[in-house]
Each structure stands twice: as structure tokens, then as C-alpha cells.
Amino acid sequence: MKVVRSLANLDEAERAVAIGTFDGVHRGHRAAIEAAKATGLRSAVVTFDPHPRRVLGYEVELVSTLGRRIELIDEIGPDELLVLEFTPELSRLEPEEFVRAVLEPLGTRVVVAAESFRFGHGRRGDVELLRGLGVDVQLVPQVEGVSSSRVRELLRAGDVVGAAALLGRPAEVEGLVVAGDQRGGTLGFPTANIAVEPGLLVPAHGIYAGSALGRRAAASIGVNPHYGGSERRIEAFLLDYEGDLYGQNLRLELWQRLRDERAFASEEELVRQIAVDVETTQKAIRPA
Numbered sequence: 481m482k483v484v485r486s487l488a489n490l491d492e493a494e495r496a497v498a499i500g501t502f503d504g505v506h507r508g509h510r511a512a513i514e515a516a517k518a519t520g521l522r523s524a525v526v527t528f529d530p531h532p533r534r535v536l537g538y539e540v541e542l543v544s545t546l547g548r549r550i551e552l553i554d555e556i557g558p559d560e561l562l563v564l565e566f567t568p569e570l571s572r573l574e575p576e577e578f579v580r581a582v583l584e585p586l587g588t589r590v591v592v593a594a595e596s597f598r599f600g601h602g603r604r605g606d607v608e609l610l611r612g613l614g615v616d617v618q619l620v621p622q623v624e625g626v627s628s629s630r631v632r633e634l635l636r637a638g639d640v641v642g643a644a645a646l647l648g649r650p651a652e653v654e655g656l657v658v659a660g661d662q663r664g665g666t667l668g669f670p671t672a673n674i675a676v677e678p679g680l681l682v683p684a685h686g687i688y689a690g691s692a693l694g695r696r697a698a699a700s701i702g703v704n705p706h707y708g709g710s711e712r713r714i715e716a717f718l719l720d721y722e723g724d725l726y727g728q729n730l731r732l733e734l735w736q737r738l739r740d741e742r743a744f745a746s747e748e749e750l751v752r753q754i755a756v757d758v759e760t761t762q763k764a765i766r767p768a
Contacts, residue, residue: 496521496590504543505552508623523558528566541681575605638684640734644767650733657725671715689764698761702741
């Protein structure tokens, strides 16, 4: 897949285009991109960075980084991905102007979209407007109940199994491994402390089973109440792993939420519970 940030970096060709933010690249996004590939034209995905809602002054917690979004789209296999910088100027383009400025230079012959697709200033552009401007539209049935907003709701509730069903893959937390409190090693369960990018959604506090680096991982998301913590930490104990992960980017899959985080009567009780969590993690099943 060729990834570009400017229309000038694309060859002239007739294209089938899927347009959207594609945050999380869930099953609905995948269906649209697959439909573009199936047209026989050169398949192109157009996405935006930063997220349009942020540029318009709204807060939004993202399911995935731009880098991960690109990787996931690449796995589906379109020919090209155009990452457009979403600016206030772009947001003010009327639908007809967007077609002239982006879709026509792109050589768009087919737009693959759901019936609810909207674009342009005030979301005034729709499928019928595109057809009126001579652009063929291939409708893709919406995957019922699947949306980035719904994925976010499930993750905020800690329902990583439900989120995986919509994503078509396990939910993930990704970030740089940084120094923590170093308590895990003294307890016999050394952990990698993951610092995520600001603005990324982190699932509900709790203890999770998952995996990282191809190994099962027991993970804690929360403030570590046993030690009176107040700052959110994301810590992962990788089973059967020895090595220094500091400074590396670590992608943690979350397979199952095991329990709430809580304080214990003693450190010995905490260690016993961690051992139970690790045993449960060894038996956990990867969703989706």
C-alpha cells in the first residue's frame, strides 16, 4: 500500500475511494475498504489527521494512533492511502468544493459509502449530492451496531470482549515503556509501565488478561489503590519474558477484564491475588 499526504504524490488513475476517519478500523470500516478493492478500479482510502472533531473544537478519545490506523488499513490491502491534514480551511469547504478539491483530482469514479455518509461543511454533502455531481456511489450496508463511538463506549466500560466483536480483533493499548515504581519486581512480577499518547482512549480501570510481544500478559490499569496511588498507570506483566523493554513501544492486547482493582489487607494477600490473575491469564482465550 502506498501512503501519501498529498494528492500531488499520486499517479493519475481512475479510483474507487473509501473516505472516513477510520478510527479503530472496525468491521464496518473493513467492509467499506474491501468493497473499494472489489470494484476492479485502483482502490484508495482517504483519511484525516488530526481527527476532524478535534479541529472543530470537540474532545474525542481515539481508539488508535495514526500509525496503528495505517497498519490496520494496510492489512486490508487497498492500493493507496491518502492522509489529508484536516484544517479549519478544509472543514469550511462546501460539499461541492470538497469534490472539486479532493475527489476530482484523485480521479474518483466510485465512492464506496454507507447510506448515512455525510461530508463537507456542516455535513451537508450526501450520497445523492455525489450522484448529482456525476460520481458513482456504491452503497455498503452498515454493519449493525458497529461504530467507533460504540467501541469507545464499550472500552470505557471495560468490556474488551464486546469491543473486540466490533473491531474484529482484540482491543489494544499502545505506548512507550517508561520507568515506574519498580514494585513489581520486588513482588516477583516485574511489569512494563506503558505511557500512552495524550488523547488516546484507555479502557476502564481494572485487571486484564491479554498479550504483548507474542506472550500472555496480566495487566493493571488504574491508580494502584493498595499503595494509595492517584496517578493512572498501565502496567503489564509478560509471562515467561526476561529482558529490558525501557524506551520501546509496546502494544498490549486486552482479551478479558478479570476484576476491579482494589486494596488488600496485606502485601502477601496482594501477591496471592496477582498469582491467581496470572493463572487466569494463562487460560484466557483471545477474542475475535
